[in-house]
Amino acid sequence: MPNISPFLDPGPLTTPDTLALVHLSRDNLQPVYLRNDVGAVDGYAEGAVINTRFGSFPHSTLINIPWGSQVRASVVDTGSRGRKKRKLGQVAESDVQDKDSENAASDAKPARGTMTASSGFIHILPPTPEIWTTSLPHRTQVVYTPDYSYILHRIRARPGMRLIEAGAGSGSFTHAAVRAVYNGYPKPSDEKKGKVFSFEFDKSRYEKMHEEVHAHGLNGLVQLTHRDVYNDGFLLDGESPEAECIFLDLPAPWRALPHLSRRRPKPIKLFGEDAAAPSSDDSEWKSPLRADRTAYICTFSPCIEQVTQTIDVMRQLGWMEIEMVEVAHRKIGVMRERFGLNMPNDRGANVTPGNVAEAVAKLREVENRFKEFHAQTQGEDADVIMEDGAIENGDPEDPRIIGKSNGKGDGKGDGKGDGKGKSRSNGEQHDRDSEDTSATKPWMLGRLVHRTEPELKTHTSYLVFAVLPQEWTEEQELAALEKWPCGKENKVIGSLDKEARKQEKRELLKGKKRKKELDSKAEGDGASSPKKSKTS
Numbered sequence: 428m429p430n431i432s433p434f435l436d437p438g439p440l441t442t443p444d445t446l447a448l449v450h451l452s453r454d455n456l457q458p459v460y461l462r463n464d465v466g467a468v469d470g471y472a473e474g475a476v477i478n479t480r481f482g483s484f485p486h487s488t489l490i491n492i493p494w495g496s497q498v499r500a501s502v503v504d505t506g507s508r509g510r511k512k513r514k515l516g517q518v519a520e521s522d523v524q525d526k527d528s529e530n531a532a533s534d535a536k537p538a539r540g541t542m543t544a545s546s547g548f549i550h551i552l553p554p555t556p557e558i559w560t561t562s563l564p565h566r567t568q569v570v571y572t573p574d575y576s577y578i579l580h581r582i583r584a585r586p587g588m589r590l591i592e593a594g595a596g597s598g599s600f601t602h603a604a605v606r607a608v609y610n611g612y613p614k615p616s617d618e619k620k621g622k623v624f625s626f627e628f629d630k631s632r633y634e635k636m637h638e639e640v641h642a643h644g645l646n647g648l649v650q651l652t653h654r655d656v657y658n659d660g661f662l663l664d665g666e667s668p669e670a671e672c673i674f675l676d677l678p679a680p681w682r683a684l685p686h687l688s689r690r691r692p693k694p695i696k697l698f699g700e701d702a703a704a705p706s707s708d709d710s711e712w713k714s715p716l717r718a719d720r721t722a723y724i725c726t727f728s729p730c731i732e733q734v735t736q737t738i739d740v741m742r743q744l745g746w747m748e749i750e751m752v753e754v755a756h757r758k759i760g761v762m763r764e765r766f767g768l769n770m771p772n773d774r775g776a777n778v779t780p781g782n783v784a785e786a787v788a789k790l791r792e793v794e795n796r797f798k799e800f801h802a803q804t805q806g807e808d809a810d811v812i813m814e815d816g817a818i819e820n821g822d823p824e825d826p827r828i829i830g831k832s833n834g835k836g837d838g839k840g841d842g843k844g845d846g847k848g849k850s851r852s853n854g855e856q857h858d859r860d861s862e863d864t865s866a867t868k869p870w871m872l873g874r875l876v877h878r879t880e881p882e883l884k885t886h887t888s889y890l891v892f893a894v895l896p897q898e899w900t901e902e903q904e905l906a907a908l909e910k911w912p913c914g915k916e917n918k919v920i921g922s923l924d925k926e927a928r929k930q931e932k933r934e935l936l937k938g939k940k941r942k943k944e945l946d947s948k949a950e951g952d953g954a955s956s957p958k959k960s961k962t963s
């Protein structure tokens with residue numbers, strides 16, 4: 428039994444030789460393979476060290492601790508490396524003293540066996556497909572979480588499914604797909620388990636991806652093949668992967684579609700012209716799809732021309748329920764918002780009047796100052812007084828100017844032009860606020876609000892979904908006909924008892940008799956009366 432991939436079950440503690448993610452900030456995560464080195468590595472006496480803007484972190488301080496732990500930076504012994512640096516005059520104090528006040532405020536415990544540096548801290552997180560997507564080394568455009576979560580849902584990727592993916596690219600989708608289909612590692616006895624069959628034709632990307640699959644413990648769950656799927660399709664050593672879900676992230680998905688048929692497809696038309704059909708004769712044709720299940724596909728294309736071409740070929744090949752979707756993803760920020768003229772300049776604080784009383788007080792104050800200035804000011808070269816009460820040398824045309832000063836301030840001692848409205852009345856208000864809020868935890872202050880991102884940052888791609896019904900043979904048709912006979916429904920459905928059937932027959936005869944009588948009556952009438960009336 429192989430070690431379970433940390434993507435599928437990371438366990439409670441960090442372990443050596445596995446992937447971990449160093450969380451520096453919300454959008455800055457650094458992947459690292461934790462190493463349990465003995466002795467100096469790369470000039471560091473502590474062994475392997477991660478250097479970040481928050482300081483240095485020997486791997487030894489990151490191993491065997493609970494996932495999610497906060498770890499403080501260490502003062503590392505740079506050994507020969509340090510000497511070399513000093514010689515070159517490169518040692519900067521910033522080596523341990525950098526940098527970000529948020530991280531410098533850590534209350535994390537000192538690292539074991541090392542001296543804690545004051546430079547900052549990091550968090551150590553277990554790998555998940557989501558954070559791997561944000562931190563992986565990009566070799567291509569990747570599929571992001573909002574798209575792949577929706578795609579995996581629509582193509583019914585669930586534990587035990589077999590999924591074809593082309594191309595593998597940077598492996599972002601691969602990691603999410605393997606987690607979705609995972610239901611255990613296959614045993615050597617060829618047990619069928621959920622699996623991702625991934626195809627990539629760029630040699631260097633294939634090789635890098637191959638290393639990653641191995642390093643992430645995904646052997647047996649991801650089968651990576653170096654192949655041009657347009658020409659060579661999806662069979663593996665001539666055998667079908669028996670896939671139920673397909674995801675194509677290729678520049679020309681329609682060129683791969685003929686290989687994903689149930690039977691050898693007839694030649695298809697591309698842009699109205701005949702295109703070459705897959706190159707094997709009928710006897711050799713094998714479908715890569717599982718015969719007794721519906722196949723679900725998604726293709727991922729950045730432009731609409733590719734979409735129309737894909738859908739055209741899908742229709743020719745018998746795909747059904749074809750639909751295009753674009754995921755328009757917006758982040759929703761949830762925060763606490765506080766209003767008031769005397770708010771400290773914190774995040775979520777709006778220095779504007781928090782209520783009508785504050786607004787009125789502010790207006791009064793501005794008005795009073797205006798009047799005072801008016802009374803005192805006669806000078807030609809006066810400073811200007813702004814709407815918010817600030818005094819500036821300004822452009823006389825500025826619409827925000829509401830008066831002029833003589834350049835000596837407002838004469839009341841509180842008109843220092845700080846624009847923040849810190850007047851006596853506000854001071855009182857501030858005292859009141861402090862009283863009100865002193866009992867409340869700082870993170871509970873203000874109104875809880877949520878806001879969506881004002882605009883969509885990027886268009887990712889158009890998603891085309893379709894289904895291909897399961898294979899349907901003559902034998903299956905006959906078996907279905909026997910089970911649900913067509914055209915003889917009365918004999919089977921709601922089988923009537925003998926008496927009911929007799930009654931039904933009697934009524935039928937009665938109906939027939941009555942019809943006969945009516946017909947003959949109509950004939951008798953028709954033979955005498957209308958003619959009579961005509962002649963008379």
Ligand SMILES: C[S@@+](CC[C@H](N)C(=O)[O-])C[C@H]1O[C@@H](n2cnc3c(N)ncnc32)[C@H](O)[C@@H]1O
Pocket residue numbers: 567568569570593594595596597598599600601626627628629632654655656657658676677678
């Ligand atoms: C946009 S990338 C895929 C990114 C991937 N889905 C991810 O999430 O990381 C497209 C990949 O398709 C590969 N590709 C293009 N044509 C191919 C073909 N005919 N057969 C196999 N792979 C192909 C490219 O080399 C490239 O790596």
